Amino acid sequence: MMLKVDPLAIRQGDRLALSRALTIVENNAPESRELQSALFPFTGNAHLIGVTGAPGTGKSTLVNQLAKHLRQIHQDRKVAIIAVDPSSPFTGGALLGDRIRMNDLAGDKGIFIRSMASRGALGGLAHNTAAFVTVLDGAGFDQIIIETVGAGQAEVDIASLAHTVVVVEAPGLGDDIQAIKAGILEIADIIAVNKADRPGSENTARALRAMLNMAQGKKHAPAGKHIMVSVDTLTSQTPPEIAWDPPIHTITATEGKGVNALVEDIHKHAVYLHSSGLWEKKEASRLRRDLESLIQDSLLRKWRYELDHQHFETILNEIIERKVSPIEAVDLLL
């Protein structure tokens, strides 16, 4: 099969080819699978850094700074940013802020930014993010920053995808956000309290430390046993003497204050993962999930292809008329 985009061009740093490849992958175009397979042998090198937190914490500014600092420290290492847009799930438009950011970093050939619309079907976002990572990793990016907004599912997804999760907090965002913290703290490898110039940032850092200690306690309690998320399981397999204690940084991203120390800890975390054997385990879990998700897609596609559509519509009508339940209908259809 002829690919519209040459994987070799992507490997050699052709920006246009890379952009096209990501569009192909995002739109799930026919050549998407072929392209990912062609790049896959070259993957497995990138450090995947997730940056997440509630809206209003200044994540985007921090991501911007992180990219700059990562480049300053190691000029031979390329940085890619995947910004998962909080913009329309329907129109998938890019944000103005995103474009401003692009201009700011545009001078550096070692930085590549791509935003992704959070549109599409259930789980589509996680699926696309994984595909973007494959393409960018295969293209030779050494560090891939994945920026996600929001609560709930997005955090679980980033925890299973990234090697290192940076959770961004800010002082005084209200009770609602306080509640979210409890959840995302448990996926944090590093915590950044942004807007350190605002009142209350030290209090926030202290409160986070306390919550973190509580969460750490929980992690090793038997109650955690039933939890299905692999990252957590992996952590509990680590001998206590080499356990990672998430550091808390107070930073002012707008001025770049404290970002250097944060970047140092990001590098330290990568070293920790390698030396503890967790890196390999995380990679294996991630690839297992990728494979299972692809299998699920393929099964559904195969079933759709072989489906007797008239039979399906007849049964759907019986569901609408409450003659059969959806669960009973599955038995009739499979």
Place this chain on the structure above:
Amino acid sequence: MMLKVDPLAIRQGDRLALSRALTIVENNAPESRELQSALFPFTGNAHLIGVTGAPGTGKSTLVNQLAKHLRQIHQDRKVAIIAVDPSSPFTGGALLGDRIRMNDLAGDKGIFIRSMASRGALGGLAHNTAAFVTVLDGAGFDQIIIETVGAGQAEVDIASLAHTVVVVEAPGLGDDIQAIKAGILEIADIIAVNKADRPGSENTARALRAMLNMAQGKKHAPAGKHIMVSVDTLTSQTPPEIAWDPPIHTITATEGKGVNALVEDIHKHAVYLHSSGLWEKKEASRLRRDLESLIQDSLLRKWRYELDHQHFETILNEIIERKVSPIEAVDLLL
């Protein structure tokens, strides 16, 4: 098969049976499917009201007020609240605020509140919410309020599930949140600008009106054609003369100000859906998605059951060693 919970007891208003049923469904216990099938014939009556918005907008307080007002207007109609927790995806703990809320509404036998942890596997949240709706609808609740926090996927999910989506906004939450607005406005049937006592609420309402008009324009543009979300498709099928123009309410949820008018519009929207034929179409879309999601689960379960685990692990290792790509592996495994 003997069910641990009697569907008849649930139908007759037994609270304990209902709580148990929801736990069974949430844990995906063996009797979950049987139970949903038993209740399914009695579903299809409830008005599903989604309440969503960014953290810090005061959603929970509004939901509380909505439930009270809905009960005051129609004392014969029962209200259920499904609060999708922003708390830990890992421990799945309930929030303190949730318990406070429960106490506040506990005196009314016509209100039932259940929170759901946003834990678990990809798409699990949407799956569980749909199952909760089946149980509560089957239990005879006339109005089911589904409260979701966050951006991105959660909004898409609520748009496909609920009949009426109330988007909650608040003045002055920063740029990051502004960005989110653009996305969730497109799923809004009704907009509530909360914290109307704060400065800037009128400006927020005006800005929202402008954004909404812009989004409305977009909806009818050809660019929207590729979009897969059914709600949008349905809307564009509506003749313009009976189109719904999302009203914007400024409210102060903490004091209950403006909530009555909001509730009136929620009822008006239900009438609109029925008279335009959209209610039936939405129901059909929702049941179709439920069915397809169940089929996907079943296909994966069946495949897992028949799987040669050793073969799977061998291939997974070849993926880890970059000898085959996950996409190529799917062909080897299916």
